[in-house]
Amino acid sequence: MTADPLGPPLTRRATLSVTLNDVASLANVSPQTVSRAIRNPELVSERTVTRVQWAISTTGYVPNLAASNLASNRSKTIAAIIPTISASVFADALHGLDAVLTPHGYQLFIGATDYSIDREEELIRAFMGRRPDGLFIVGTKHTPAATLLLRKSRIPIVEAWNWTDEPIDNLVGFSNSDAIEAIVEYVVSKGYKHPTFAASLQPGDSRALDRQESFARTVARLLPGEPPRVVDSGTGVIDMDAGVRLLDIALKRHPETDVLMFASDIFAAGALLECRRRGISVPGDLAITGFGDFEISRHLLPTLTTVAVPNVEIGTRAGELLIARMSGIGEESEMVDLGFSVVARESA
Amino acid sequence: MTADPLGPPLTRRATLSVTLNDVASLANVSPQTVSRAIRNPELVSERTVTRVQWAISTTGYVPNLAASNLASNRSKTIAAIIPTISASVFADALHGLDAVLTPHGYQLFIGATDYSIDREEELIRAFMGRRPDGLFIVGTKHTPAATLLLRKSRIPIVEAWNWTDEPIDNLVGFSNSDAIEAIVEYVVSKGYKHPTFAASLQPGDSRALDRQESFARTVARLLPGEPPRVVDSGTGVIDMDAGVRLLDIALKRHPETDVLMFASDIFAAGALLECRRRGISVPGDLAITGFGDFEISRHLLPTLTTVAVPNVEIGTRAGELLIARMSGIGEESEMVDLGFSVVARESA
DNA sequence: ATGAAAGCGCTAACAC
DNA sequence: GTGTTAGCGCTTTCAT
Numbered sequence: 001m002t003a004d005p006l007g008p009p010l011t012r013r014a015t016l017s018v019t020l021n022d023v024a025s026l027a028n029v030s031p032q033t034v035s036r037a038i039r040n041p042e043l044v045s046e047r048t049v050t051r052v053q054w055a056i057s058t059t060g061y062v063p064n065l066a067a068s069n070l071a072s073n074r075s076k077t078i079a080a081i082i083p084t085i086s087a088s089v090f091a092d093a094l095h096g097l098d099a100v101l102t103p104h105g106y107q108l109f110i111g112a113t114d115y116s117i118d119r120e121e122e123l124i125r126a127f128m129g130r131r132p133d134g135l136f137i138v139g140t141k142h143t144p145a146a147t148l149l150l151r152k153s154r155i156p157i158v159e160a161w162n163w164t165d166e167p168i169d170n171l172v173g174f175s176n177s178d179a180i181e182a183i184v185e186y187v188v189s190k191g192y193k194h195p196t197f198a199a200s201l202q203p204g205d206s207r208a209l210d211r212q213e214s215f216a217r218t219v220a221r222l223l224p225g226e227p228p229r230v231v232d233s234g235t236g237v238i239d240m241d242a243g244v245r246l247l248d249i250a251l252k253r254h255p256e257t258d259v260l261m262f263a264s265d266i267f268a269a270g271a272l273l274e275c276r277r278r279g280i281s282v283p284g285d286l287a288i289t290g291f292g293d294f295e296i297s298r299h300l301l302p303t304l305t306t307v308a309v310p311n312v313e314i315g316t317r318a319g320e321l322l323i324a325r326m327s328g329i330g331e332e333s334e335m336v337d338l339g340f341s342v343v344a345r346e347s348a
Numbered sequence: 349m350t351a352d353p354l355g356p357p358l359t360r361r362a363t364l365s366v367t368l369n370d371v372a373s374l375a376n377v378s379p380q381t382v383s384r385a386i387r388n389p390e391l392v393s394e395r396t397v398t399r400v401q402w403a404i405s406t407t408g409y410v411p412n413l414a415a416s417n418l419a420s421n422r423s424k425t426i427a428a429i430i431p432t433i434s435a436s437v438f439a440d441a442l443h444g445l446d447a448v449l450t451p452h453g454y455q456l457f458i459g460a461t462d463y464s465i466d467r468e469e470e471l472i473r474a475f476m477g478r479r480p481d482g483l484f485i486v487g488t489k490h491t492p493a494a495t496l497l498l499r500k501s502r503i504p505i506v507e508a509w510n511w512t513d514e515p516i517d518n519l520v521g522f523s524n525s526d527a528i529e530a531i532v533e534y535v536v537s538k539g540y541k542h543p544t545f546a547a548s549l550q551p552g553d554s555r556a557l558d559r560q561e562s563f564a565r566t567v568a569r570l571l572p573g574e575p576p577r578v579v580d581s582g583t584g585v586i587d588m589d590a591g592v593r594l595l596d597i598a599l600k601r602h603p604e605t606d607v608l609m610f611a612s613d614i615f616a617a618g619a620l621l622e623c624r625r626r627g628i629s630v631p632g633d634l635a636i637t638g639f640g641d642f643e644i645s646r647h648l649l650p651t652l653t654t655v656a657v658p659n660v661e662i663g664t665r666a667g668e669l670l671i672a673r674m675s676g677i678g679e680e681s682e683m684v685d686l687g688f689s690v691v692a693r694e695s696a
Numbered sequence: 697a698t699g700a701a702a703g704c705g706c707t708a709a710c711a712c
Numbered sequence: 713g714t715g716t717t718a719g720c721g722c723t724t725t726c727a728t
Contacts, residue, residue, distance in 0.1 A: 032698075033697085033698060033699075043697075043698095045697060048698085069704090070704045070706085071704055072704085
């Protein structure tokens with residue numbers, strides 16, 4: 001045994017946990033060999049590997065990744081920054097991201113900005129302290145300081161969801177503007193003449209703003225003379241109750257509306273169910289469209305016309321890009337447009 | 349300047365990033381003082397703090413938390429292990445957890461087990477390597493090895509969702525069995541005589557199993573002679589399509605059913621909408637109940653009778669327990685029963 | 697195939 | 713109020 005039976009003089013509280021050295025002395029090899037046996041067993045003789053594995057399970061050794069991180073300058077960690085965890089679209093993307101990263105041994109740090117770019121900056125700063133090997137972030141609008149932090153971070157970054165022509169590094173998303181344009185074109189082609197857009201403008205949610213502006217532009221182009229009617233619940237909350245409220249506002253303020261176009265399927269579902277309750281026929285009295293193609297949309301009665309967007313794929317493509325960049329394959333920043341599709345159903 | 353103008357001889361690649369030493373030499377103080385100025389500014393003179401802050405922003409210093417972790421043996425990190433990210437109930441709990449932890453400077457590691465306890469064990473092992481200061485985990489059934497790992501981890505742990513009499517450390521949840529019992533009691537009190545339970549048994553999902561067993565027990569108690577009818581979609585998937593499938597199976601196999609009791613509001617919503625589509629009157633021809641009290645349940649037509657469970661609160665209470673334990677307040681393990689409530693609406 | 701030495705960037709302990 | 717010293721547990725580099 002190479003271990004000093006008295007143990008080293010502890011000048012400072014130790015971690016109290018089993019270390020590489022403990023495993024090494026039990027296995028009668030150097031710490032270095034244990035390290036190798038764990039990470040590159042092919043460089044170590046079979047006998048030694050067996051002995052080390054025995055020592056590991058005997059001692060219950062769990063490697064300290066902070067030490068590994070510090071020594072190797074790689075954390076095997078990915079930071080993910082999203083507006084909120086409890087919105088299924090982002091949860092789906094995280095799910096996709098996690099599914100791709102886990103098999104490669106990367107672990108996910110998650111933080112929610114609550115749609116505030118100041119909070120986002122704080123989060124980025126805090127996360128950078130963990131020296132992640134890659135970063136996933138929803139959105140392309142950041143504070144100047146945040147953008148700077150990201151630019152000089154030297155790690156691969158994927159901005160997601162929005163489209164922009166000047167991403168910081170990689171971009172995976174689709175054009176919210178084009179998607180809204182497409183569904184407006186669709187309803188106009190169906191003969192609707194008086195569309196109203198219904199959203200809940202969260203300060204800081206640039207995606208919602210994009211959609212609203214795109215609506216106005218497209219109406220101006222396709223229905224000259226028609227005002228760009230927009231209603232806003234003002235709270236920023238995206239739920240079915242807000243959909244009902246938006247329906248009320250639209251009905252009262254813009255009774256001429258023949259198609260009510262919601263910025264989310266959640267709103268649309270709430271409004272649609274409320275219409276049935278009130279005896280408003282859809283699409284007879286009023287047509288309705290959504291955004292997102294949530295599962296409920298094809299189950300509603302009538303089924304909901306909406307825009308399908310690639311939530312999970314955003315996560316998986318982002319994960320693949322990160323993996324590729326972190327393993328040195330591919331040096332170029334990529335811009336991946338995952339597109340969208342108008343899903344024509346019964347409600348419009 | 350105390351800095352050596354030639355710099356130290358680099359025997360090994362440096363991180364290339366700004367370190368505490370860089371800030372210290374720019375501010376003309378010792379690294380220790382910089383550290384103090386960041387973490388306990390009240391121990392440092394105001395002038396020094398100002399100078400250090402200036403040096404930090406000049407250099408763009410971002411502390412390396414791996415090094416901090418290693419030196420201090422505290423990671424300011426919490427590990428959260430959930431069955432899947434894209435199930436709103438768990439996303440809601442994470443949201444609650446995150447909301448409580450963030451203000452205290454803790455960051456969240458997240459991993460999904462996909463309902464496999466073997467995968468869960470792997471995740472625990474990997475996460476323990478990061479030496480989290482606390483751990484949140486959904487479920488109380490783990491592999492023996494995982495249980496052992498958790499028991500000897502010396503960090504506060506919160507098991508959540510399920511109820512058990514022998515938690516590893518803390519427990520925050522409610523009794524799935526009691527909840528099912530309560531809603532069966534409710535429908536029986538309403539005069540229904542032929543209940544059928546509809547679930548999708550995911551191998552490894554002990555919560556679903558609990559519910560099913562509780563259903564059988566309660567039926568045996570309240571409706572003697574009545575068989576415990578259960579239908580199972582067999583896929584483990586929880587979505588509205590599965591709800592429709594379960595409806596089909598129940599209708600065909602157990603036409604005597606007067607109330608179809610779903611293990612999730614998602615199933616119930618799919619089935620309810622399908623009933624309307626087919627002209628089956630609810631609750632006239634068939635009553636329906638759900639589980640979870642999702643937002644959609646109070647918007648459906650008819651509104652859905654269900655059981656409300658405290659998703660977000662599970663996360664926030666867990667967060668509070670962890671914070672308390674990590675700051676040394678409270679040494680005792682706690683068991684928090686957050687309860688549930690039957691929400692009587694129109695569908696049953 | 698294995699080991700020895702050095703050091704990653706930070707904080708704890710103790711001095712002054 | 714501030715500095716000095718000695719590590720935290722691992723990986724890298726270089727020897728053998």
